[in-house]
Amino acid sequence: MRVKQFGGLPEQNSLFENAKAVILPVPFEAGTNWIKGTDKGPEALIEASASMHLYDIQADFELIKIGIHTAEAVKEGKSHEKMVKEVETRTMQLLKKKKLPVIIGGEHSVGIGSIKACAEYYKEKDFCVLQLGAHANQRLTFNGSSYHHSCVMARAAELAPVLQVGIRSMSAEEADRIIPERVFYAHNILDSNKTWMYDFLNKLDKNVYISVDLDIFEPSVMAAVPNPEPGGLGWYQVIDILKTVSEKSNIVGFDVTGLCPIKYNKAPNLLAARLVAQLLTFRFAGTVK
Numbered sequence: 001m002r003v004k005q006f007g008g009l010p011e012q013n014s015l016f017e018n019a020k021a022v023i024l025p026v027p028f029e030a031g032t033n034w035i036k037g038t039d040k041g042p043e044a045l046i047e048a049s050a051s052m053h054l055y056d057i058q059a060d061f062e063l064i065k066i067g068i069h070t071a072e073a074v075k076e077g078k079s080h081e082k083m084v085k086e087v088e089t090r091t092m093q094l095l096k097k098k099k100l101p102v103i104i105g106g107e108h109s110v111g112i113g114s115i116k117a118c119a120e121y122y123k124e125k126d127f128c129v130l131q132l133g134a135h136a137n138q139r140l141t142f143n144g145s146s147y148h149h150s151c152v153m154a155r156a157a158e159l160a161p162v163l164q165v166g167i168r169s170m171s172a173e174e175a176d177r178i179i180p181e182r183v184f185y186a187h188n189i190l191d192s193n194k195t196w197m198y199d200f201l202n203k204l205d206k207n208v209y210i211s212v213d214l215d216i217f218e219p220s221v222m223a224a225v226p227n228p229e230p231g232g233l234g235w236y237q238v239i240d241i242l243k244t245v246s247e248k249s250n251i252v253g254f255d256v257t258g259l260c261p262i263k264y265n266k267a268p269n270l271l272a273a274r275l276v277a278q279l280l281t282f283r284f285a286g287t288v289k
Helices: 038-049 080-096 108-121 149-157 172-177 186-191 196-202 235-248 267-284
Strands: 021-026 068-070 100-105 127-132 162-167 183-185 207-213 250-257
Touching: 021 038, 021 080, 021 267, 038 100, 038 250, 038 267, 080 100, 080 108, 080 250, 100 108, 100 267, 108 127, 108 149, 108 207, 108 250, 127 149, 127 235, 149 162, 162 186, 183 186, 183 196, 196 235, 207 235, 207 267, 235 267, 250 267
Parallel strands: 021 068, 021 100, 100 250, 127 162, 127 207, 162 183, 207 250
Antiparallel strands: none
């Protein structure tokens, strides 16, 4: 049976050979400790994407032009270690074939493997990791695992410089570990009238991997996450940040994680799908006729 394609694209626009971007669904959930359901996130996101237009008004760009292939999902049960290894292997395969890897989760830990692959592929090539999310995720281990979603940025920081945007929740342990000048807190962003952006942009490297946990958004905008935190950013604030990043740096891959579908409210699913489309537009608009 043919895999459902992101955007509901017909076969001629979703063939792997012709695609510039490949969606890799990772419906993995093993570490969430409150609201469950992130393993249903990739399917819900792809289903919602079929109902949206792929033309971007502001960019005057139709995303269908780049070719987007949706691959078979990574299914590794409940083992963080096996899942991370499989995502790393498949991401590296995509990078070697000159495809932009787009990982959709699943819980935030699904990004560890793709970050590992990109850090290896772009080793010593002016590379950094940018996280947009509510939580610092800087624990060394949690619940006996170093690949728990609370440890994602601790693992990333072992591989490359990390910038964190929108943070508004962390443990005392994480507060001792973070590098203050590389964390841009939500309350400062919301109060600064964009003055924080100059400092942020100066710290971006040429090549950037973007990891988006959907709890970056204010819960009134995105309620369908396993650990919603008040005080988040709005849609246009997040989009403005990502657009500015795309103008400064080369996006070499990204993940969008944490969608926890709500049965009777599909709006968050569409927001997540639109965010993927927007990131793809920022990456490829102006590069394809």
